[in-house]
Amino acid sequence: MNASDIGPLDDLDVELLHELRQAWSVEDPVPTGLAERVKFAITLHGLEAELAELTSASLVLTRSDAEVARPESITFASSRADVLVNVSDETATTVRIDGWVTAPGAVVQLHSASGDARTTADDTGRFTFTAVDRGMIRFMLWPDGDRGERPVVTPTIDV
């Protein structure tokens, strides 16, 4: 079969491909939030952040909606600090987060869809966030309390 048998690309070909784009978009849609996660990965790369590991055995790193876990208590490990987080119901739409980090005085930043919040762990390593909107969140922390150092970032969790 050579090119002359096949013929030039015409408008019907383009129309078929447009129909196929619609069909594939329905059959296998791009996961919600993938572009946002890509942008975040690029940002982390720019910060040279260390990605903490989720150490709670029953939980998985959230990649797509189907794999989201709803933790109540969760631990993360990194080379410079470990973090334990407890999530409790506050209102129908918000939660309270009580955390403990092995680095007292660490700066802890909470990223959520509704924005960022930042606090400093006390001299026993405890920190609290209240009125946190339910949804996908992640933490970025600076174990030495110096935001000029390389941050540690946790995987995303759903609360």
Added chain:
Amino acid sequence: MSTDATPVSLATRAAAAFAAYRAGHEERMDDLVELLTPILWHTARAQRADAATAEDVVQTAWVRLVERSDSISEPQAVLQWLITTVRREAWQVVRRADRVRPDEDVLDQAAPDGDPGPERSALLTEQQRLLWQHVEQLSARCREILRVIAFAERPDYAAVASALGMPVGSIGPTRGRCLHKLRTSLPSDLRWTV
């Protein structure tokens, strides 16, 4: 959907965002990510990568692009670079996972992609459902090519086909073997509105 509108090349829009990013407008990387993530997702999935693998592969390709942005001499090539990177990585991961050798015997077997669920198929128009059935009869290689090309615009077909390892000129200006097969398989009474 309309073929009347002049299609704007994906590669050209990507090149504009990428060139601006490299010139110091870091926020333009977000535009590039929004623009190209759909075609990259379908590139990975067309290699039979599962959803988690496809996400990893797409994210990894973007991080590599940022790491090596200076090594891409021509911004117009960024679309091809990303498709090639995603496809190669997805292919390697999938091959490691199931040890399938990528020879033509395997790739030319018609096999379902495995993911479409009946509840989603119900959202397709009658025309799309019929078209889908015919696409499923094509080889895996043809399904891959049509799937990725479908997420590009007409001026991009040749560059995308090339990134997928097809000979230059196989799709655009000519129809190419895969579209030809699809066209000849469609019933002649199908009323396609062009």
